[in-house]
Amino acid sequence: MISSTKTLTLSKPHLPQTTHLIFVRLRHYFKNMLCPDLNPPATVRGMQQLDRAAFAKTIKVPHLLVPRDKNLNEVCRSVKKYLLKMERYKPVITEEYKITLHPLAVQKWEDLADVHLEKLDIGSEALVWQEIQLSYENWKYDEIFKAVLPADKEALSSFSKVGHIIHLNLKDHLLPYKELIGEVIRDKIADCRTVVNKSISIDNTYRNFQMELLCGEPNYQVSVKENGCMFQFDFSKVYWNPRLSTEHEKIVKMLNKHDVLYDLYAGVGPFTVPAARKGCKVLANDLNPDSYQALVANCTLNKVANNVTCHNKDAVDFIKQEVKDALLAKCTEKEFDGEIHITMNLPAMAVEHLVHFPGLLKDADIVLHKKPLVHVYCFAKGGDDKKQIARELVEQWLGMEVDDKLKEIAFVRNVAPNKDMMRVSFYLTEDLLLGHSTNSKKRQLDEEQTLSEDAKRPCNLNEENKTSS
Numbered sequence: 001m002i003s004s005t006k007t008l009t010l011s012k013p014h015l016p017q018t019t020h021l022i023f024v025r026l027r028h029y030f031k032n033m034l035c036p037d038l039n040p041p042a043t044v045r046g047m048q049q050l051d052r053a054a055f056a057k058t059i060k061v062p063h064l065l066v067p068r069d070k071n072l073n074e075v076c077r078s079v080k081k082y083l084l085k086m087e088r089y090k091p092v093i094t095e096e097y098k099i100t101l102h103p104l105a106v107q108k109w110e111d112l113a114d115v116h117l118e119k120l121d122i123g124s125e126a127l128v129w130q131e132i133q134l135s136y137e138n139w140k141y142d143e144i145f146k147a148v149l150p151a152d153k154e155a156l157s158s159f160s161k162v163g164h165i166i167h168l169n170l171k172d173h174l175l176p177y178k179e180l181i182g183e184v185i186r187d188k189i190a191d192c193r194t195v196v197n198k199s200i201s202i203d204n205t206y207r208n209f210q211m212e213l214l215c216g217e218p219n220y221q222v223s224v225k226e227n228g229c230m231f232q233f234d235f236s237k238v239y240w241n242p243r244l245s246t247e248h249e250k251i252v253k254m255l256n257k258h259d260v261l262y263d264l265y266a267g268v269g270p271f272t273v274p275a276a277r278k279g280c281k282v283l284a285n286d287l288n289p290d291s292y293q294a295l296v297a298n299c300t301l302n303k304v305a306n307n308v309t310c311h312n313k314d315a316v317d318f319i320k321q322e323v324k325d326a327l328l329a330k331c332t333e334k335e336f337d338g339e340i341h342i343t344m345n346l347p348a349m350a351v352e353h354l355v356h357f358p359g360l361l362k363d364a365d366i367v368l369h370k371k372p373l374v375h376v377y378c379f380a381k382g383g384d385d386k387k388q389i390a391r392e393l394v395e396q397w398l399g400m401e402v403d404d405k406l407k408e409i410a411f412v413r414n415v416a417p418n419k420d421m422m423r424v425s426f427y428l429t430e431d432l433l434l435g436h437s438t439n440s441k442k443r444q445l446d447e448e449q450t451l452s453e454d455a456k457r458p459c460n461l462n463e464e465n466k467t468s469s
């Protein structure tokens with residue numbers, strides 16, 4: 001089944017601010033969570049093995065018994081805002097001419113004064129308190145987690161849905177509850193068949209999450225839709241992050257039909273495939289053989305294989321061979337009226353690979369007609385000015401300042417406290433590519449030989465994977 005990928009954030013109760021007091025009060029007044037009777041039984045707190053039966057409870061709530069000779073629909077419309085709304089609970093029992101009202105909103109007949117039931121010839125004797133049975137079915141997953149998980153610790157805040165898989169990144173204090181959390185999510189989220197948690201032991205050269213199955217089928221082959229394209233891949237073997245869909249879209253929107261794209265860490269194709277669908281010619285590369293296979297397959301799936309050439313190698317080799325050859329051809333091609341874009345989305349180490357661009361075309365006796373635009377991603381940690389941190393990282397590895405080359409520095413997403421993923425978009429100028437502007441910083445780095453073999457190694461991103469979700 002094809003499904004879109006998304007990130008779900010659990011609702012958090014928040015306190016009213018003075019200026020919006022009345023509005024917020026109204027909005028939250030009827031929130032079921034404020035009414036202890038409507039919450040799951042207190043006895044479920046701390047439950048680690050899901051016992052659905054333990055959620056059963058009987059409560060007394062107000063009902064309107066509508067006389068049989070009245071128009072039930074008309075009465076329902078009048079009291080609509082006072083209905084008891086709960087998951088899988090029908091507040092109007094047509095056969096019995098009975099309407100369940102919210103116990104916080106209606107405690108006495110006068111609470112219904114504003115709907116003027118007397119005009120419908122209904123008197124106060126119609127309001128009665130009767131028992132109803134609630135069960136596990138009547139609560140959403142966030143209400144269940146609020147009732148079960150430790151009240152004094154950080155709640156489960158968000159998770160991602162990738163096809164039929166729900167992907168969690170549980171904090172340590174929630175690990176004892178992981179099976180329960182998995183089961184509740186599978187029960188409550190439509191289309192969810194598998195729930196996984198990011199595991200602690202990490203081998204993440206290829207940026208795929210090491211995951212532990214919490215419940216459901218051990219089937220990680222997913223089909224997802226993003227930016228109008230379909231992607232199929234094994235989520236346990238490749239990188240896919242639904243939180244990046246907006247960023248992918250932003251880059252693809254920058255591209256025009258006659259542009260070319262060099263996608264250095266292409267993954268399964270979220271830049272490559274939509275770009276090729278626009279008509280761009282794409283050179284795509286990924287080191288992970290599983291990503292490469294999925295990339296090739298996704299190009300075929302989306303009928304864009306003719307526009308894409310895929311490679312499966314280290315990005316450093318790709319820069320020095322395919323990108324170099326392509327730049328030599330495109331930058332000097334007078335008839336080429338498009339732009340050249342280079343995407344480098346491997347935030348933990350792509351900036352290091354920038355060191356291979358200065359002087360990349362140095363032996364060529366050419367005049368460049370185009371300035372390729374690089375979109376490089378990085379993590380900016382600490383400090384207040386993340387744009388400045390990102391810029392300095394790029395300058396450090398490029399070995400020069402980027403004042404005259406900069407197009408944009410953009411915030412992409414927050415990955416951990418005080419750590420943001422950023423994009424620096426800058427032009428590779430003729431001076432840079434021909435090696436005329438390499439400054440002492442680059443020479444110093446070269447001399448120290450810190451970059452030669454190190455920058456070719458596949459990344460080891462333990463730190464990022466511990467914190468980002």
Ligand SMILES: C[S@@+](CC[C@H](N)C(=O)[O-])C[C@H]1O[C@@H](n2cnc3c(N)ncnc32)[C@H](O)[C@@H]1O
Pocket residue numbers: 205206207239240241244264265266267268269270271285286287288291313314315316345346347456457458459
């Ligand atoms: C953060 S993911 C980005 C994937 C995709 N572009 C996206 O936006 O979702 C980084 C990708 O780089 C690949 N990768 C890691 N090290 C690499 C290297 N040295 N050379 C080329 N690709 C590499 C990983 O396999 C992974 O697919």
